[in-house]
Amino acid sequence: MSTAQRTAVIVGAGVTGLSTAYQLARMGYGRVIVFDKDGIGAGSSRRAAGITTGLLWSETGIRARQVATRLFRELSRDLPGYVFHNEHGCLNLFDERLWPARERLLPLYDRLLAPYQVLGPEEIQRRWPALRVPKGFLGLHDPLGGYSEPTEYLAGLRQRLLELGVELRERETVSGLELRGDRIVGVRTASGVVAADAVVAATYAWTLPFLASAGITLPAKTFVHQRYVSEPLAAPLPLPPVNADPFGGYLRPAHGGRILLGVETPARPEFRVSDLGFRLDELSDQEGLRDRAIERFRDFFPPLATIRWESAHVGLLSFSLDGEPILGPVPGCSGLFVGLCFHSGGFSYSPASGRFLAEYVANGAPSIDLTAFLPGRNPADETQAYLAATISQDQSFRRRH
Numbered sequence: 045m046s047t048a049q050r051t052a053v054i055v056g057a058g059v060t061g062l063s064t065a066y067q068l069a070r071m072g073y074g075r076v077i078v079f080d081k082d083g084i085g086a087g088s089s090r091r092a093a094g095i096t097t098g099l100l101w102s103e104t105g106i107r108a109r110q111v112a113t114r115l116f117r118e119l120s121r122d123l124p125g126y127v128f129h130n131e132h133g134c135l136n137l138f139d140e141r142l143w144p145a146r147e148r149l150l151p152l153y154d155r156l157l158a159p160y161q162v163l164g165p166e167e168i169q170r171r172w173p174a175l176r177v178p179k180g181f182l183g184l185h186d187p188l189g190g191y192s193e194p195t196e197y198l199a200g201l202r203q204r205l206l207e208l209g210v211e212l213r214e215r216e217t218v219s220g221l222e223l224r225g226d227r228i229v230g231v232r233t234a235s236g237v238v239a240a241d242a243v244v245a246a247t248y249a250w251t252l253p254f255l256a257s258a259g260i261t262l263p264a265k266t267f268v269h270q271r272y273v274s275e276p277l278a279a280p281l282p283l284p285p286v287n288a289d290p291f292g293g294y295l296r297p298a299h300g301g302r303i304l305l306g307v308e309t310p311a312r313p314e315f316r317v318s319d320l321g322f323r324l325d326e327l328s329d330q331e332g333l334r335d336r337a338i339e340r341f342r343d344f345f346p347p348l349a350t351i352r353w354e355s356a357h358v359g360l361l362s363f364s365l366d367g368e369p370i371l372g373p374v375p376g377c378s379g380l381f382v383g384l385c386f387h388s389g390g391f392s393y394s395p396a397s398g399r400f401l402a403e404y405v406a407n408g409a410p411s412i413d414l415t416a417f418l419p420g421r422n423p424a425d426e427t428q429a430y431l432a433a434t435i436s437q438d439q440s441f442r443r444r445h
């Protein structure tokens with residue numbers, strides 16, 4: 045059967061699922077149906093800060109981000125109302141303690157032609173006068189990085205998907221998978237079985253309960269994460285998105301002259317999602333968290349001291365056992381594909397995750413080597429041990445976007 049006659053079901057209308065649908069539709073794949081139990085972007089996608097950098101930790105990650113960064117630019121031309129903000133690139137900040145580990149990655153960036161510049165405090169302040177970088181700190185500037193406003197991106201994708209003929213079915217939970225032997229033949233919903241030649245589980249924090257019905261387990265954990273948006277400043281400040289690990293968070297300019305501040309919670313224990321009915325609205329941040337973050341950040345970015353805050357967004361991040369995404373075909377279940385565990389960078393990966401998942405579905409293989417991301421790369425006993433332990437985020441990986 046040609047791909048034009050096949051049906052793909054995508055479970056989850058976050059940035060991963062929507063990007064997969066977009067890519068499949070652009071490839072001329074037959075029928076593409078996206079289900080979301082709540083609505084478009086209702087998971088972590090609407091809550092993301094949308095920061096992107098290509099300066100990651102592994103060869104596969106860097107190559108995947110090169111695809112993603114290129115696609116964000118193309119999407120800026122194709123999605124109505126969406127712009128990838130690359131005006132200032134993206135600045136990754138390090139102190140003397142954190143820099144050596146990153147410095148060891150520079151030869152990898154050189155080999156893969158991932159551009160960067162190492163900036164000292166004076167140069168950072170010359171470029172962005174609002175930032176006061178302490179002595180001994182360094183900035184690793186990614187000229188191809190930037191940020192997206194999640195609401196604009198999601199709205200643009202939605203409109204384009206409808207134009208491309210993708211069926212968007214919101215407020216419909218996919219309760220399970222239909223299997224014939226070891227082959228997927230469809231999904232179960234409240235209105236009945238929907239037949240499919242391929243199913244993509246883009247269910248992120250809900251993946252473990254979703255796949256449990258088919259006896260599939262993956263080494264995935266979820267952690268609470270939060271970000272805040274200010275009221276508009278009196279005048280917008282020229283500022284790059286800054287991944288500021290020494291201060292335990294990140295900031296960026298936001299729509300309408302606002303500031304976005306993201307805050308990590310290293311000591312907070314993992315949060316387990318055990319049923320499909322769970323909604324992220326049930327989460328809350330910890331009392332006083334934002335104010336403590338402002339204390340850490342305010343010498344670096346003095347306007348924070350007087351800023352008034354407008355909104356808070358709390359969601360989940362998903363992490364695998366080795367810190368790398370889990371993306372590709374599920375072993376032992378022909379026709380089933382997953383994409384999750386994008387650490388804190390699932391928004392950033394999403395155009396590429398969608399491209400690769402679509403390539404798996406339509407062509408059987410992705411256009412770059414994704415062996416390092418394959419589901420099933422971890423032995424079953426390691427997966428079980430990882431799932432059995434309860435850990436806090438600082439016992440997992442610190443991977444910023």
Ligand SMILES: Cc1cc2nc3c(=O)[nH]c(=O)nc-3n(C[C@H](O)[C@H](O)[C@H](O)COP(=O)(O)OP(=O)(O)OC[C@H]3O[C@@H](n4cnc5c(N)ncnc54)[C@H](O)[C@@H]3O)c2cc1C
Nearest residue numbers: 056058059060081087088089093094095218359389390392
């Ligand atoms: C506060 C915060 C800030 C972040 N900042 C950044 C950032 O700056 N840069 C970055 O790259 N990443 C960031 N992230 C991470 C990013 O948000 C996620 O990695 C990304 O949104 C994951 O997208 P997704 O589509 O895979 O998952 P989600 O957006 O969570 O989508 C999963 C969807 O599946 C649906 N679903 C689940 N189960 C079912 C079912 N059985 N049937 C039907 N529907 C189902 C859910 O309703 C949900 O809409 C941040 C996350 C948070 C919480």
